[in-house]
Amino acid sequence: MSIDQDFTEFVAARWGSLYRLAYLLAGSPTGAEDLLQTTLEKTYMKWSRIGPMDHAEAYVRRMLATTMVSSRRRAWIGERPWGEVPDVPEESAEEPVLDRSLLWPLVCALPARQRAVIVLRYYEDLTEAQIADVLGCAPGTVKSQSSAAIAAIRRAMAAAGIGEAVEGS
Amino acid sequence: MNLDEQFRAVLSEEAQMQTPTRPDIESLIIGGQARRRRRRTTLIGTGAAAAVLVAGGVYGVTQLHLGDSGSQRGITNQPTQSSEPAAAEALQAALAADPYGSSTFNKGPTPTFQDLAGLWSLRAPYAAPLVVDGDGDWGYGLFHERDASTSVLNGRTWTRKLNPVVCDSVSKLPWTASIAGDGSLHLEFRGPTNVCTPADDREVWDRLAPGPSPVMDFFRETFDQIDWHAPTRWDWPGLYVDPATGHVLDIADDGSYRYLETLAGDTFTPTSRGVLDVHGATPSGAISGSCDEGSFTANYEVGQTPEVAGYLTAHGAVKITLAGSACRPEIGASRIWIKVGWPA
Numbered sequence: 001m002s003i004d005q006d007f008t009e010f011v012a013a014r015w016g017s018l019y020r021l022a023y024l025l026a027g028s029p030t031g032a033e034d035l036l037q038t039t040l041e042k043t044y045m046k047w048s049r050i051g052p053m054d055h056a057e058a059y060v061r062r063m064l065a066t067t068m069v070s071s072r073r074r075a076w077i078g079e080r081p082w083g084e085v086p087d088v089p090e091e092s093a094e095e096p097v098l099d100r101s102l103l104w105p106l107v108c109a110l111p112a113r114q115r116a117v118i119v120l121r122y123y124e125d126l127t128e129a130q131i132a133d134v135l136g137c138a139p140g141t142v143k144s145q146s147s148a149a150i151a152a153i154r155r156a157m158a159a160a161g162i163g164e165a166v167e168g169s
Numbered sequence: 170m171n172l173d174e175q176f177r178a179v180l181s182e183e184a185q186m187q188t189p190t191r192p193d194i195e196s197l198i199i200g201g202q203a204r205r206r207r208r209r210t211t212l213i214g215t216g217a218a219a220a221v222l223v224a225g226g227v228y229g230v231t232q233l234h235l236g237d238s239g240s241q242r243g244i245t246n247q248p249t250q251s252s253e254p255a256a257a258e259a260l261q262a263a264l265a266a267d268p269y270g271s272s273t274f275n276k277g278p279t280p281t282f283q284d285l286a287g288l289w290s291l292r293a294p295y296a297a298p299l300v301v302d303g304d305g306d307w308g309y310g311l312f313h314e315r316d317a318s319t320s321v322l323n324g325r326t327w328t329r330k331l332n333p334v335v336c337d338s339v340s341k342l343p344w345t346a347s348i349a350g351d352g353s354l355h356l357e358f359r360g361p362t363n364v365c366t367p368a369d370d371r372e373v374w375d376r377l378a379p380g381p382s383p384v385m386d387f388f389r390e391t392f393d394q395i396d397w398h399a400p401t402r403w404d405w406p407g408l409y410v411d412p413a414t415g416h417v418l419d420i421a422d423d424g425s426y427r428y429l430e431t432l433a434g435d436t437f438t439p440t441s442r443g444v445l446d447v448h449g450a451t452p453s454g455a456i457s458g459s460c461d462e463g464s465f466t467a468n469y470e471v472g473q474t475p476e477v478a479g480y481l482t483a484h485g486a487v488k489i490t491l492a493g494s495a496c497r498p499e500i501g502a503s504r505i506w507i508k509v510g511w512p513a
Contacts, residue, residue: 008194019189024180033190037197044201070262103179111386122176123184137255144393150172 007047011040014057021061024119025068027108039067061124062134069116069135102160106153114149117142256390257477263383264480265351268292268373275357277347279325284348287432288410288417289374290384290509292353296482297367298408298509299374303435309367309511310408310419322346326359336365344372352376352383367511375481377509378415378432384481388412388474388507395472395486399454403471403487405447409506418506420445424458428500441496456489460496467491474507484508 022039023032043050043060050056107118113135120126120134128146132139268274269292282305289299301307301320307329308317320329327346331339342365344356358370366372375384389412409418417429424447427439443460450456450469457466469489476483485508489500 004198007198011192011194011197015192016189020184020187023187024184029187029190032187037200040192040197041200041204044198045205047201103175104183107176107179111389113390118176119180122173123180154172 003047003051006051007044010051010056014060017057018060018064021119021123022064022068024107024123025064025116027115035064035068039064042067065116065120065134066136069113103153106156109156110149110152114145114152117145118149121146256387256394257475259390260383260387260477260480263351263386264292264353264375265349267479268349268351268353268355269369269371274371275325275345275347275355277349277355280322280327280346280348280354282322285322285327285346285354286434287376288378288408288509289354290377291367292373292375293476293478293480293482295368295372296484297511300408300432300437302437303433306436327356331365338362339364342366349373377410378417380415385410385412385415387477387481388484391475392505394475397470397472397488399452400450400469400471400487401452403450403469403485405445405450408509409487410509411506413505418500420447424448426458426500441500443496443500445500458500462496465491465496466493485510 018040019032019036022036023029026032026035039060042063050059053059107115110118116135117131120131121128126134128139128142131142135142265271282301282303285301285305285307286303287301289301291297291299298309299307300310300317305320305322306317307320318330318332320327322328325345325347326343328341328343330341333340339360339362341360342363343359345359347355349355353376354374356372356374358366358372363370376382377385392412405424406420406422409420410416411418415431417432418426419429420426424445426443426445428441428443429437430440441460443458445458446456454469455466456469457464459465467489469487472486472488474481474484474486486505487508488505490504
């Protein structure tokens with residue numbers, strides 16, 4: 001089988017799941033398409049090495065995250081700034097159940113790197129060490145980015161009037 | 170359900186709701202092949218450059234030995250440069266390199282006043298703030314309304330009128346204006362006399378507010394790199410911006426301040442006003458002030474943002490922690506302020 005045929009089969013089979021991850025990372029359908037296009041072009045360049053891997057899809061999924069974070073020029077477009085990280089406990093506590101339509105926009109509004117950390121942690125189920133490896137940073141940075149993201153979302157929830165329980169937790 | 174579980178549920182649900190478009194695999198392959206060609210070209214170019222460098226190095230070392238035989242001098246090890254922080258790399262990626270000399274300096278789209286409205290910072294090696302509102306009033310600061318003036322935008326020509334108080338030798342500054350691909354405002358001077366402006370005949374202004382903005386991203390992501398310390402001296406008057414919120418604080422020479430939550434609209438309306446006792450601020454970092462609702466006390470530390478050579482000069486920064494305040498909204502609600510100033 002030629003490289004092109006092999007690559008074509010891979011993309012056809014994995015496009016759906018890759019697109020969904022790209023959508024979460026980019027925060028929009030058009031952003032997802034751009035991100036996926038760029039990542040898969042890079043994947044094609046290295047397909048002779050990636051194709052034979054046992055976990056080729058996992059490798060490409062990580063490339064999606066690194067491509068998104070490294071292409072800051074695209075990433076910052078449409079972002080809104082968030083405040084600093086207040087001193088809030090990171091431990092899980094009972095939260096008011098949120099509708100998807102409320103929490104997802106808050107995730108989308110996070111800076112690109114913070115959003116990537118949240119998506120890799122809760123959608124890809126990666127550990128902090130694995131996320132640090134993917135994003136090319138220290139585990140401590142992942143921890144601080146995660147804390148900042150969660151704090152910003154908690155604060156936004158509080159500002160939206162559903163945070164009394166959060167503040168008190 | 171805790172927040173971790175909600176993240177999992179929401180992300181999974183959001184992902185499943187998406188209906189992926191059909192992949193255009195042919196364009197992916199064409200794009201990948203083009204990337205591979207570019208990479209090969211780059212590698213060949215890099216190899217050639219490396220060969221030239223090696224040859225040059227050999228020549229240089231040979232000349233050094235020839236010209237300095239018998240001396241004790243040797244080639245000392247150069248310190249290893251640490252890799253640049255990710256935030257600096259992101260800023261460099263987002264902004265065009267060396268735009269001042271670009272042959273396409275003014276090839277971008279023609280701006281409207283809505284495009285111009287906001288707070289801008291002059292690109293390194295210069296530094297200065299520029300404020301423009303939605304109907305073209307402009308100034309190098311907010312508070313000193315006597316310094317502000319009007320402007321006229323006619324196609325690509327933006328003519329800023331000058332207040333005689335600020336500049337008594339020139340009455341107006343005509344520029345060719347455009348918005349560059351990196352979002353910066355490019356201005357090229359078209360008049361006979363260029364005085365009373367912060368840079369030369371070409372100016373590149375990066376947007377700070379309203380966002381989004383690569384420079385503000387950089388400020389936010391480098392908060393933890395600032396070496397905060399007690400202020401033996403801090404020059405309070407000036408224009409400040411909070412990268413976390415885009416809010417603006419304008420402090421006049423007498424300490425009176427205006428706090429603006431937005432720079433949108435035809436005129437800038439402060440949401441709070443007050444007076445900082447800038448002359449009573451202590452070197453250990455205590456300051457007090459008053460607003461319409463009452464008074465406040467605060468502690469503050471100062472520092473400097475990192476410099477990114479060729480892109481962004483270092484900016485002064487002040488971190489305010491309120492001890493008690495009756496002011497709403499309060500300047501301490503934005504705890505870190507970056508001073509958008511003129512060169513020291």
